Amino acid sequence: DGGITQSPKYLFRKEGQNVTLSCEQNLNHDAMYWYRQDPGQGLRLIYYSQIVNDFQKGDIAEGYSVSREKKESFPLTVTSAQKNPTAFYLCASSTLRENTEAFFGQGTRLTVV
Amino acid sequence: GNSVTQMEGPVTLSEEAFLTINCTYTATGYPSLFWYVQYPGEGLQLLLKATKADDKGSNKGFEATYRKETTSFHLEKGSVQVSDSAVYFCALTDEETSGSRLTFGEGTQLTVNP
Numbered sequence: 001d002g003g004i005t006q007s008p009k010y011l012f013r014k015e016g017q018n019v020t021l022s023c024e025q026n027l028n029h030d031a032m033y034w035y036r037q038d039p040g041q042g043l044r045l046i047y048y049s050q051i052v053n054d055f056q057k058g059d060i061a062e063g064y065s066v067s068r069e070k071k072e073s074f075p076l077t078v079t080s081a082q083k084n085p086t087a088f089y090l091c092a093s094s095t096l097r098e099n100t101e102a103f104f105g106q107g108t109r110l111t112v113v
Numbered sequence: 114g115n116s117v118t119q120m121e122g123p124v125t126l127s128e129e130a131f132l133t134i135n136c137t138y139t140a141t142g143y144p145s146l147f148w149y150v151q152y153p154g155e156g157l158q159l160l161l162k163a164t165k166a167d168d169k170g171s172n173k174g175f176e177a178t179y180r181k182e183t184t185s186f187h188l189e190k191g192s193v194q195v196s197d198s199a200v201y202f203c204a205l206t207d208e209e210t211s212g213s214r215l216t217f218g219e220g221t222q223l224t225v226n227p
Contacts, residue, residue: 004156031212042117042202042217043157050212058214090156094213099145099164099206102213104156 002027006091006105013078013085013112021076021108023091029103030096032074036060037088037107046089049074050096078110086112115140117203119218126193126225134188134221136177136203144205146170146179146186147215151200160188160201193225 004025013019025032031050035043045058049068063082068074074093078085088109092102120135138144145164149157161170166181175190186203203218 006156033214035215035217040219042219043215044217045214048212048214092157092213092215096212099162100213101147101159101162102215104149104158106156107154 004091004093004103004105006089006108008108009106011108011110013110015112016080018077018079019110021078021089021091021110023074023076023105024072025074025091025093025103026072027093027103028071029093030071031094032068033092033094033102034058034064034066034074034076035090035092037090043090046076085110115144115205115207115216117205117216117218119201119203119221122220123222123224126223128195128225128227129192130225132188132190132193132197132223134201134203134223136186136188136218138184138186138203138205140184140205140207140216142207143181144207146177147204147206148175148177148186148188149202149204149217151202151220153199157202193223195225195227198223198225 007022033048034046047066049055065077091105094102116139147162148160150160161172163170163179169178204215
């Protein structure tokens with residue numbers, strides 16, 4: 001089945017550690033996105049990529065890093081510089097057509113302990 | 114910049130009641146508008162969309178009409194079911210961005226009681 005796979009579903013991290021969230025898609029989409037979801041705040045864009053080996057900062061990129069070495073994969077690293085990393089992280093992908101919708105993964109819930 | 118404002122929640126209804134969730138937006142140009150739904154512990158699923166003024170998106174009994182004059186995209190359903198309980202997000206993409214870089218509203222939690 002085509003879709004987006006995020007792993008792990010739940011992740012616990014100690015303060016001061018970096019952690020990497022995985023996102024893989026087999027929809028042959030050019031564009032991929034990372035969003036952060038906090039209660040009552042909707043979703044906010046962290047990073048996005050429209051082509052391999054290129055990516056752009058979204059609205060809240062500080063404390064995060066990404067890579068896009070393959071079209072299918074767009075991992076997100078939450079670094080120790082992120083002040084409040086506990087959140088639900090959602091990966092999405094889309095074509096580059098105008099007016100197109102995004103397809104979302106099931107999310108990763110990160111908790112800093 | 115772009116922004117989306119949704120009615121404050123949570124919303125609690127009885128089964129078969131009429132649902133309206135208000136959504137208004139601010140955008141330069143002519144955005145495309147979307148409603149996404151999120152069930153507990155899951156990612157977002159597209160519910161419906163509209164890409165130009167006066168378009169009506171519809172799916173699973175839900176409807177929303179793109180009103181440029183009032184910059185609104187209100188979600189409606191004539192008779193809700195318990196299975197409609199979820200969080201609903203209004204979102205837009207602007208015409209100057211290829212792909213689907215979305216701006217979201219805050220989300221509205223809907224609970225439908227039997």
